[in-house]
Amino acid sequence: MSGDINRQMSHMSEASSMGSDGNSSEDLEEDNDYYMDNTDDLDLDCPSKADDPEYFEYEPLQLIDAEGMLNEEIETLCTKLKVNPSTAKMLLFGHNWNKEEIIENYQRDPQGFLIESHLASRRKHDKLVGARPTCSVCCRDFTSDSFLSLACGHMFCRECWDMHFQTQIQDGVTTGIECMGKECSILVPEDFVFEVLTQPKLRDKYSKFSFNDLIKSHPRLRFCPGIDCSVIIKAKECKAKKVECQACGAIFCFKCGLNYHAPTDCAVVKKWLTKCEDDSETANYISAHTKDCPRCHVCIEKNGGCNHMQCPSCKCDFCWMCLGDWNNHGSEYYECSRYKENPNIAHESMHVQAREALKKYLFYYGRWENHAKSLQLEELTTDKIQTRTQKKVMNNEGTWIDWQYLLQAAALLKKCRYTLQYTYPYAYYMEKGSRKELFEYQQSQLESEVENLSWKVERAEIVDRGELENQMDIAEKRRQTLLKDFLEV
Amino acid sequence: MSGLPRRIIKETQRLMAEPVSGITAVPDEHNSRYFHVVVAGPSQSPYEGGLFKLELFLPEEYPMSAPKVRFMTKIYHPNIDKLGRICLDILKDKWSPALQIRTVLLSIQALLSAPNPDDPLDNNVADHWKSNEKSAIDQARQWTQTYAKSNMNNH
Numbered sequence: 001m002s003g004d005i006n007r008q009m010s011h012m013s014e015a016s017s018m019g020s021d022g023n024s025s026e027d028l029e030e031d032n033d034y035y036m037d038n039t040d041d042l043d044l045d046c047p048s049k050a051d052d053p054e055y056f057e058y059e060p061l062q063l064i065d066a067e068g069m070l071n072e073e074i075e076t077l078c079t080k081l082k083v084n085p086s087t088a089k090m091l092l093f094g095h096n097w098n099k100e101e102i103i104e105n106y107q108r109d110p111q112g113f114l115i116e117s118h119l120a121s122r123r124k125h126d127k128l129v130g131a132r133p134t135c136s137v138c139c140r141d142f143t144s145d146s147f148l149s150l151a152c153g154h155m156f157c158r159e160c161w162d163m164h165f166q167t168q169i170q171d172g173v174t175t176g177i178e179c180m181g182k183e184c185s186i187l188v189p190e191d192f193v194f195e196v197l198t199q200p201k202l203r204d205k206y207s208k209f210s211f212n213d214l215i216k217s218h219p220r221l222r223f224c225p226g227i228d229c230s231v232i233i234k235a236k237e238c239k240a241k242k243v244e245c246q247a248c249g250a251i252f253c254f255k256c257g258l259n260y261h262a263p264t265d266c267a268v269v270k271k272w273l274t275k276c277e278d279d280s281e282t283a284n285y286i287s288a289h290t291k292d293c294p295r296c297h298v299c300i301e302k303n304g305g306c307n308h309m310q311c312p313s314c315k316c317d318f319c320w321m322c323l324g325d326w327n328n329h330g331s332e333y334y335e336c337s338r339y340k341e342n343p344n345i346a347h348e349s350m351h352v353q354a355r356e357a358l359k360k361y362l363f364y365y366g367r368w369e370n371h372a373k374s375l376q377l378e379e380l381t382t383d384k385i386q387t388r389t390q391k392k393v394m395n396n397e398g399t400w401i402d403w404q405y406l407l408q409a410a411a412l413l414k415k416c417r418y419t420l421q422y423t424y425p426y427a428y429y430m431e432k433g434s435r436k437e438l439f440e441y442q443q444s445q446l447e448s449e450v451e452n453l454s455w456k457v458e459r460a461e462i463v464d465r466g467e468l469e470n471q472m473d474i475a476e477k478r479r480q481t482l483l484k485d486f487l488e489v
Numbered sequence: 490m491s492g493l494p495r496r497i498i499k500e501t502q503r504l505m506a507e508p509v510s511g512i513t514a515v516p517d518e519h520n521s522r523y524f525h526v527v528v529a530g531p532s533q534s535p536y537e538g539g540l541f542k543l544e545l546f547l548p549e550e551y552p553m554s555a556p557k558v559r560f561m562t563k564i565y566h567p568n569i570d571k572l573g574r575i576c577l578d579i580l581k582d583k584w585s586p587a588l589q590i591r592t593v594l595l596s597i598q599a600l601l602s603a604p605n606p607d608d609p610l611d612n613n614v615a616d617h618w619k620s621n622e623k624s625a626i627d628q629a630r631q632w633t634q635t636y637a638k639s640n641m642n643n644h
Binding site for chain 1: 494495496498499550552553554583585586587588592
């Protein structure tokens, strides 16, 4: 089979080289058209934009590109409003980089808008008065050239401004530095800071911190949260969608920067993670790392991601989560993912209700945590597949391309289980009702297929390729269905 | 007082020469940045008739950073906790180098007149204040009698 492909490839390259030998520009154009027009073909394997609930357009930027992009926006505003770059920067920072809104408001009432943006003052503070005016911060005498003020007119000596900036920058404040005046909230623009600030080290710090502030305030830019990753992601719109950093591999939500969390939304996942941080000690204590076989009671450590367990000793099949018979986990009766609430709970005492609440949380937390662990273990399975593929190729059992489907299956399994993991916080916070029932039904369908896929991936060598690919398709379809119905963005 | 910034010297001089009514602030004889403060409970407040001891310290960065102030006398107040720490915006993010020891102490005095249970430091006291203001004020008055009277003898 591999030989065929190679032969075909060489044939194709011959053909194309012959075409270019002919050197006819028409031919080239035709070729171009052929490739340009059929962009649809490229999407054959992935669902089209409209169909894919996770579709999101974004691109990675390097620091320098992001800086260029911000500078361009700043310049546009400068020319449009005839203000200096420092003012433009502060306006954009203070108004979520909404240029249209800024221009509209500024043109309607320039002074009013600057006041609202803390860049101008309603009433100008009196200039220094008295026979021997002093700086009110250091109490030293006033010498004409060393006194500076912002638009508000609060006069202080250069040394005091410098000290003020040093203290603020050391506290991590840059774009938010305010005038030193009492109850004055006028912001200090960058050019004023740089005119005064003496220490080169702090000047660098100011530049760095204020750039970070600008990026963080920009709704269409986000720092990649990956460790030591300097990539900045640029998106068309600020939505809670999935971003995968090409540089470091981090997968995160564009809107909140946390780990990607579909179908759960940003606020709920944050609540859930905080809850887990607070309560997980108990949960950890309760969910041990090993379990006993429900039939022969031999102690079993889970060393793979699949939750369909087969006891090595008595060969019985059971579910790792509920310890029930795996035969009851066929797709029709799969109920393991559903939490069964005590129907009489309202009539029970506070104590019982609290226990019930803990039980409910532990149910969801246990499954959330278990899928997270399975993901880690399946990472090892991927490594194993990689080594085995290598070995096979070395032994001339097919080419590297022939075995790619195994890696694809492992990657898809990871993707499906990841979504499955994030269905648990969603379900935990859902109100009881028909929508929850539908959600839990789809969740159970997804879970059942993910476990089937996991079982097959772990035994990939003895599973037929067609069967595995069929299972991949089913699992991904379940995942897509669930996201289409419940992912709200 | 050598090595002390001119600003602190000036402020100290003015505090001694023109004291604020109801407030005394005296620098420690060994440390000119440390002040012994006594604030009289404002009239028509549950703290009326009490004298409250505070400590005030000017950190190295003063006036770029706010002074550190703490109640030494026990007080029942939603914005002051068991350790005497004070929840006051100008001591934190609203600090401005143009503010002074004098203005800080005036603000603390004002805080005694107008407790703010919606921005609490001590949740228990704040809850008491919100659920039963009369009973909370009685408690504050009682604490004033118990803690803010006797310890003034040795001051």
